Amino acid sequence: MTKFSDLFKAMSSSKFRSIHQLMLLELAAVAVSSIWSLIRGDFSSATLFYSVMGWSIIPYLVSFVLLAVRNEQAFTRDTFRLAPISDGLFYAANLLSTVVSFLYLLVLQLVLMAVTGLIGWSMLSSMYDNMQMSLQYSDLGSNPVGVCLGMLTVMLVIYLLAWSTVSLVHLITSAASNYLPRARQRIVNGIVYVVMILITFRVVSYLMGQIAWMSSSLMGGTTVSSWWIGVLIMILIIAIETVANIFLLNKWVETTTN
Amino acid sequence: MSNVLAIKDLAYKQNRKTILSNVDLELTTGKIVGLLGENGAGKTTLMRLITGSAKGKGAIEVSGDSEIAKRKSHVSFSEQLHGFSNGYKVDQVVHFYETIYPDFDHARYDAMAKFLQVDGTKKLSALSKGMKEKVVIALTLARQTDLYLLDEPFSGIDSMSRKRIISSILQWKPDDATILISDHYVTEIAPILDEIVIVKDHGIATHIGADAIRDEKGMEIEDYYESLYEDGGDADDEI
Numbered sequence: 001m002t003k004f005s006d007l008f009k010a011m012s013s014s015k016f017r018s019i020h021q022l023m024l025l026e027l028a029a030v031a032v033s034s035i036w037s038l039i040r041g042d043f044s045s046a047t048l049f050y051s052v053m054g055w056s057i058i059p060y061l062v063s064f065v066l067l068a069v070r071n072e073q074a075f076t077r078d079t080f081r082l083a084p085i086s087d088g089l090f091y092a093a094n095l096l097s098t099v100v101s102f103l104y105l106l107v108l109q110l111v112l113m114a115v116t117g118l119i120g121w122s123m124l125s126s127m128y129d130n131m132q133m134s135l136q137y138s139d140l141g142s143n144p145v146g147v148c149l150g151m152l153t154v155m156l157v158i159y160l161l162a163w164s165t166v167s168l169v170h171l172i173t174s175a176a177s178n179y180l181p182r183a184r185q186r187i188v189n190g191i192v193y194v195v196m197i198l199i200t201f202r203v204v205s206y207l208m209g210q211i212a213w214m215s216s217s218l219m220g221g222t223t224v225s226s227w228w229i230g231v232l233i234m235i236l237i238i239a240i241e242t243v244a245n246i247f248l249l250n251k252w253v254e255t256t257t258n
Numbered sequence: 259m260s261n262v263l264a265i266k267d268l269a270y271k272q273n274r275k276t277i278l279s280n281v282d283l284e285l286t287t288g289k290i291v292g293l294l295g296e297n298g299a300g301k302t303t304l305m306r307l308i309t310g311s312a313k314g315k316g317a318i319e320v321s322g323d324s325e326i327a328k329r330k331s332h333v334s335f336s337e338q339l340h341g342f343s344n345g346y347k348v349d350q351v352v353h354f355y356e357t358i359y360p361d362f363d364h365a366r367y368d369a370m371a372k373f374l375q376v377d378g379t380k381k382l383s384a385l386s387k388g389m390k391e392k393v394v395i396a397l398t399l400a401r402q403t404d405l406y407l408l409d410e411p412f413s414g415i416d417s418m419s420r421k422r423i424i425s426s427i428l429q430w431k432p433d434d435a436t437i438l439i440s441d442h443y444v445t446e447i448a449p450i451l452d453e454i455v456i457v458k459d460h461g462i463a464t465h466i467g468a469d470a471i472r473d474e475k476g477m478e479i480e481d482y483y484e485s486l487y488e489d490g491g492d493a494d495d496e497i
Contacts, residue, residue, distance in 0.1 A: 001331050002358050010357040014342075078311055079341025083358045084331035178313075182273045255311040256340070257302060 002085040007093040010083075011074060015101035018066050022059045023108055029055045046120030052112050063105050068163055071098045072170045078255045087250040091242065098163060099156065157234045164241040165203065169196040171245055175252035203237075261319075262287045262332075262404050262436045263308065268316035270303055277303050278314070279460045285436050287404070290427070290450050293440040294483055295457035301440040304457060305407045309335045321404045331361070334401040336394050336408045344383035348376060348393055359401050367400035370430055374422055388415035395423050399430045406437040412446050420446055448479040456486060 030051045037043040037051075074080040074094045083090065117124060135144070173189050180188050213230065261284050268281035278300045285291055293301050306312035310326035317324060320332040342351055356362045371378065374392040385393065395411055408427070412420045428450060431437055438455075441447055454471070456463045463486060471482045 001327065002360065006357050006360075010354050013354070073341065077341035078309075078335070078337035079339060079354075081311060082309060082330055082335060082337060084327050084329075086327045178272055180273065181275075185273070252313060254313055255306070257306070 002083045004085070004089050004093055007083055007085055007090065008097050011080065011093055011097040012100055015067060015070050015097055016104060018070060019063060019101055019105050019108070022063055022066070022105070023112075026052075026055050026059050026112075029058070044120070044123060046123040048116040049113070049120045049124060052109075052116045056109050056113075059105060059109065063102060064159065064162070067098045067101055068166050071095065071163055072167065075167070075171065075249060075253060076174060076256050081255050088246050091246050091249060095160070095163065095167075095242075099160065102159060103156075154231065157231055157238070160238050161203075161234050161241075164238050164245065165196075167245050168241050168248075169193070171248040171253050172196070174254075175248050178252065178254055260287055261285065262321055263438075264317075264319040265308075266317040268304075268307060268314055268318065270300075270307060270312060270314035272303075276460050278307070278457075281316070281461055283455065283462055283465060285405075285438065285453075287434050287436055289452040290431065290437045290439065292444070292447055292451040292454040292479070293438050293457065294444060294454055295440075295442065296487075297442060299457040300460065301442075301457050302409050305335060305409050305438070305440060308405075308407060309333050311335075332404045334398045334403040334406045336398045336406075336411060338394060339382065339390070342382055344381065346382050347378065348380055348382070348385070349378035351382070351393070352378065352397065355397050355400070361402040363400050363402055366402075366430065367396055370396040370399060370426055373426055373429070388419035391415055392419065392423065395426060399426065402432065404435055406431075406435060408437060408439045410440055410442075412441060412443065424450060444480040444483050451479065454479060454483070456483065458486065 030048065033051045033055070034043065034047055037047045071094055074090075080094075081090070085093075169192070173192050176188055176192060177185050263283065263285040265281055265283040268278060268283075269276070270278045281304070293304065295301050303312055307314045308318060308320065308329070310329055318329065320329045323329050323332060339351060342354075352364075352367060355367075356364055370376075371393075374396055376389065376392055376396060380389075382390070391411055395408070398406060398408065411423055415423075424447070427437060427439075439447055439451075448468075451468045453465065453467050455465045466482075468479055471477055471479055475482060477485070
């Protein structure tokens with residue numbers, strides 16, 4: 001039988017590979033835009049930092065989609081599904097490797113920001129001092145580590161919720177496509193997609209409300225316990241979706257044929 | 259000899275169309291078995307049901323285990339590496355196999371790769387169809403399992419590669435393991451088969467020993483296989 005740690009390692013390596021490719025693209029974009037600044041004559045020691053800050057949004061967005069695709073591929077490819085391990089552990093290894101890959105991207109981005117920030121420190125230090133002063137007058141200044149950890153937790157929970165919802169839609173359509181006559185497959189898939197998109201829109205709008213409220217709670221000092229309730233609701237939804245996904249994997253979801 | 263595979267009353271439908279029904283099959287250890295049948299007869303589906311990749315109704319036991327996860331640990335299936343992007347190198351695929359299959363024997367793989375002239379530094383995208391099939395065969399046989407499922411290992415590849423693959427199957431088959439090879443070109447594999455199983459009309463039309471075909475029926479496997487289609491009926495032969 002395959003160990004959970006071994007499957008996690010194998011699944012992570014293919015996802016890390018995607019992250020490395022993304023980082024290379026980002027570095028290329030930073031290099032090109034910095035060279036352009038040099039040509040225009042407005043290059044300074046802080047240009048690299050500004051360039052990294054500007055381009056970093058792209059890897060975050062693309063990695064979300066890319067990791068979701070890799071996550072879903074594992075459910076329907078024999079390459080992964082033939083591993084002798086229970087469906088529950090398989091699902092956990094897949095999702096955990098996706099989360100860890102995303103955290104890895106975050107770390108790489110932080111390193112990149114730190115390196116380019118140090119290069120341009122002579123220009124950035126005054127901006128940093130101003131930021132420190134303005135933070136001292138806000139609630140964020142009283143507990144910056146706690147606020148950052150809180151934001152990171154919220155972001156991870158939101159990403160987890162999004163990935164498990166994508167899996168739910170994918171696994172439902174995958175399971176349905178095996179049982180329904182070919183003629184009706186497209187109609188049913190279409191209906192499932194529309195229903196799931198509507199639900200997703202509702203969930204997203206709810207989440208956006210939650211995020212706005214949580215942000216104001218964190219910054220404005222409303223009760224922390226009510227902030228955690230929002231997170232717990234999302235964790236509960238993830239747990240329900242996880243049970244449903246494992247059940248679908250175990251009973252109905254087949255791999256694509258060779 | 260004990261059973262390595264026991265299938266009872268297996269049925270499978272896809273898109274409401276019956277692919278297999280009332281399938282009963284038992285295979286003993288240490289054999290090379292040909293799984294024969296026309297295109298679309300259900301050979302690949304039967305293999306996918308054994309591995310748990312397809313979900314059917316009925317009972318399947320491999321080496322006494324019916325639970326899918328445990329069954330998978332007893333079966334090595336020649337999957338076509340669709341989970342890897344084309345940028346992957348053969349050595350990286352080997353590393354993946356070594357990581358997720360505790361029964362993967364690297365030394366055995368190296369010996370097979372050398373025999374089949376597989377270049378580990380090549381990317382999957384750079385492999386010809388025959389070379390990719392050789393990689394798949396080497397990966398599949400490098401695992402130490404009770405049952406090997408080779409799904410059409412010779413389709414679309416040249417005769418030299420076919421001969422090398424057949425030689426590797428004979429050379430690296432563990433004595434107590436069973437190999438089930440599916441194909442619709444009987445001539446290629448007939449000389450190495452101990453038994454044949456023919457899938458026809460959604461079920462097992464016959465399961466018979468190669469010696470019984472030659473000695474008792476006085477026919478070659480290919481002739482016997484073709485006669486089933488000429489007669490249009492089941493052979494009622496069972497081991």
